[in-house]
Amino acid sequence: MATVSLKKLTKRYGTMEIVHGIDLDVGDREFIALVGPSGCGKSTTLRMIAGLEEISGGTIEIGERVVNDLPPRSRNISMVFQSYALYPHMTVRENLGFSLKIAGIAKEETDRRVAEASAILGLDALLERRPSQLSGGQRQRVAMGRAIVRDPDVFLFDEPLSNLDAKLRTQMRTEIKKLHAKVKSTVIYVTHDQVEAMTLADRIVIMREGYIEQVGTPDEVFKRPATRFVAGFIGSPPMNLHEATVADGKLVFSGGGSLPLPGRFKAAVGAGDKVVFGLRPDDLYPVGHGLQSGDAADVHELELPVTVTEPLGNETLVFSEFDGRDWVSRMLNPKPLKAGDRVAMSFDLSQAHLFSAETGKSLRT
Amino acid sequence: MDANASARLKRRIATVAHRVGLFLAMLVICLPGLWIVLSSLRPTVEIMAKPPVWIPQQVSFDAYVAMFSGVGKGGIPVLDYFRNSLIISVTSTVIAIAIGMAGGYAFARYRFRGKSAMFLGLMLTRTVPGIALSLPLFFVYAELDIIDTHFGLILAYVALNVPFTIWLIDGFFRQVPKDLAEAAQIDGCTRWQAFWQVEFPLAGPGIASSGIFAFLTSWNEFALASQLTRSINSKTLPVGLLDYTAEFTIDWRGMCALAVVMIVPALLLTFIVQKHLVGGLTSGAVKG
Numbered sequence: 222m223a224t225v226s227l228k229k230l231t232k233r234y235g236t237m238e239i240v241h242g243i244d245l246d247v248g249d250r251e252f253i254a255l256v257g258p259s260g261c262g263k264s265t266t267l268r269m270i271a272g273l274e275e276i277s278g279g280t281i282e283i284g285e286r287v288v289n290d291l292p293p294r295s296r297n298i299s300m301v302f303q304s305y306a307l308y309p310h311m312t313v314r315e316n317l318g319f320s321l322k323i324a325g326i327a328k329e330e331t332d333r334r335v336a337e338a339s340a341i342l343g344l345d346a347l348l349e350r351r352p353s354q355l356s357g358g359q360r361q362r363v364a365m366g367r368a369i370v371r372d373p374d375v376f377l378f379d380e381p382l383s384n385l386d387a388k389l390r391t392q393m394r395t396e397i398k399k400l401h402a403k404v405k406s407t408v409i410y411v412t413h414d415q416v417e418a419m420t421l422a423d424r425i426v427i428m429r430e431g432y433i434e435q436v437g438t439p440d441e442v443f444k445r446p447a448t449r450f451v452a453g454f455i456g457s458p459p460m461n462l463h464e465a466t467v468a469d470g471k472l473v474f475s476g477g478g479s480l481p482l483p484g485r486f487k488a489a490v491g492a493g494d495k496v497v498f499g500l501r502p503d504d505l506y507p508v509g510h511g512l513q514s515g516d517a518a519d520v521h522e523l524e525l526p527v528t529v530t531e532p533l534g535n536e537t538l539v540f541s542e543f544d545g546r547d548w549v550s551r552m553l554n555p556k557p558l559k560a561g562d563r564v565a566m567s568f569d570l571s572q573a574h575l576f577s578a579e580t581g582k583s584l585r586t
Numbered sequence: 587m588d589a590n591a592s593a594r595l596k597r598r599i600a601t602v603a604h605r606v607g608l609f610l611a612m613l614v615i616c617l618p619g620l621w622i623v624l625s626s627l628r629p630t631v632e633i634m635a636k637p638p639v640w641i642p643q644q645v646s647f648d649a650y651v652a653m654f655s656g657v658g659k660g661g662i663p664v665l666d667y668f669r670n671s672l673i674i675s676v677t678s679t680v681i682a683i684a685i686g687m688a689g690g691y692a693f694a695r696y697r698f699r700g701k702s703a704m705f706l707g708l709m710l711t712r713t714v715p716g717i718a719l720s721l722p723l724f725f726v727y728a729e730l731d732i733i734d735t736h737f738g739l740i741l742a743y744v745a746l747n748v749p750f751t752i753w754l755i756d757g758f759f760r761q762v763p764k765d766l767a768e769a770a771q772i773d774g775c776t777r778w779q780a781f782w783q784v785e786f787p788l789a790g791p792g793i794a795s796s797g798i799f800a801f802l803t804s805w806n807e808f809a810l811a812s813q814l815t816r817s818i819n820s821k822t823l824p825v826g827l828l829d830y831t832a833e834f835t836i837d838w839r840g841m842c843a844l845a846v847v848m849i850v851p852a853l854l855l856t857f858i859v860q861k862h863l864v865g866g867l868t869s870g871a872v873k874g
Contacts, residue, residue, distance in 0.1 A: 294771060
């Protein structure tokens with residue numbers, strides 16, 4: 222059993238508070254991703270869990286044991302660093318077995334566990350090499366091997382894939398997912414890449430400026446973002462977010478353009494309220510080139526000029542102008558379009574989001 | 587001649603010019619050493635001859651034989667000097683390296699108040715010429731009654747070398763990524779173990795080279811040693827060279843022979859340690 226529980230966890234450097242009393246409970250064997258832009262405190266949080274960074278307030282529990290002041294070695298964790306941090310003066314075999322050697326474990330047992338880890342990660346042919354003789358992906362695997370050999374309660378990953386090229390990243394992502402299925406440990410994974418977080422994690426923690434914005438499953442944070450920030454951060458291409466004022470059953474944008482106020486927000490807002498209207502590119506599409514999710518009555522059509530198109534093969538991202546701003550839409554089963562064409566666009570308002578312009582919180586009731 | 591052929595020719599000429607240049611530079615650097623070896627093997631007439639005699643006419647090991655003969659037969663207590671030099675140089679090097687490692691590590695890894703000022707202060711001590719220190723040092727040592735002792739010279743040389751070893755070792759620890767020590771701590775090491783298991787081996791070549799520098803500084807130092815030593819109790823080899831000067835004469839051949847005796851251990855040590863000066867050990871630790 223290894224749950225991880227953060228209570229009012231705070232980090233200050235001098236008078237600068239970096240992490241502001243966050244609470245988080247990670248279940249046993251759960252894969253949690255901490256995601257956010259750089260400087261949001263996600264790596265600091267991870268390093269506090271690892272014991273590499275002292276905490277300024279609150280408590281950290283691993284497996285229901287308070288570890289606030291324990292050194293890293295007493296926390297039974299292992300960590301994969303962004304830089305891999307392999308020991309360059311040791312072979313792959315020595316790197317893998319290092320933690321066991323330090324723990325004074327017998328040679329036969331060490332050999333057995335190194336062999337096991339190396340088999341899982343396909344490192345058998347590389348055992349006698351040194352890190353400098355390995356490619357980026359191989360180093361990454363050795364770093365993961367070093368982590369699993371310890372058989373820790375919790376795995377910590379600090380942006381492990383950000384140094385790999387795009388293709389290798391996708392491949393290693395799959396390997397990490399398989400690895401988690403095999404070793405069944407609790408994982409806390411830090412990344413700035415929302416796609417990585419979405420694809421890997423059971424639950425995602427979105428952080429911003431030292432606060433947690435939302436915790437939820439990938440589906441929840443995508444479909445029901447709690448704040449404007451989460452809405453803009455999760456999803457690619459990002460959600461269309463534009464400020465508007467509520468007036469008379471309509472949303473009036475700054476340029477004078479308007480859309481009907483989606484029915485389910487009618488109770489939540491009143492005339493004159495300033496809001497941020499959000500619509501995912503998937504819910505805005507040239508008529509007949511998207512998937513309607515809700516009631517047909519909620520689909521609003523407008524003819525708009527196309528500004529840019531980005532063909533991706535199976536779909537095309539179409540940027541069209543409405544109210545003086547670019548709105549991105551996803552055209553499935555694409556037909557050829559070019560800049561300047563006028564196209565009838567469907568706004569699937571049943572999927573629209575409204576956030577308070579003031580607090581940024583979702584107005585979903 | 588086509589463009590490729592002329593480019594190839596140019597490259598060849600450049601290579602040849604490069605080698606000739608290197609050869610000339612090496613010649614200038616090596617000539618004094620060669621001259622010392624030659625001079626130790628031939629009579630004073632030939633050493634002082636004008637124009638210089640490049641190829642020795644008579645070669646003999648008389649100077650070496652005399653050096654190791656007893657006092658009165660032209661000998662000097664070379665073994666005593668050698669022993670003093672060795673004790674003083676090795677001890678002061680070991681101490682300077684130990685302090686340099688601790689200091690260099692602290693400068694490389696920790697943030698503390700007054701760090702830059704301290705570092706600058708250490709560097710400033712290097713700007714004072716050694717000879718300027720000799721008189722004040724002489725008075726202090728006379729008060730403390732440590733003139734003509736091994737301890738006195740070791741103390742002076744440690745003080746001379748520590749700023750340099752700290753500065754050099756600091757640079758080498760900076761090259762060892764911090765992540766490695768952190769990874770080692772997560773792998774179960776204490777801070778102390780992480781240092782000895784991971785950071786020390788990686789900074790090892792740098793520490794070895796600063797060791798060579800410290801050793802050679804102590805081994806060759808003359809200005810302070812000539813003031814602070816008196817007798818075979820503590821006289822080192824460079825001071826021993828003065829034994830060959832008399833009021834009206836200088837035994838150039840003997841002096842050169844002793845210089846050769848001094849150079850050999852320093853060369854040997856450098857060759858031995860150089861093997862371990864493998865650069866680029868940290869490559870492959872972290873990406874980037």
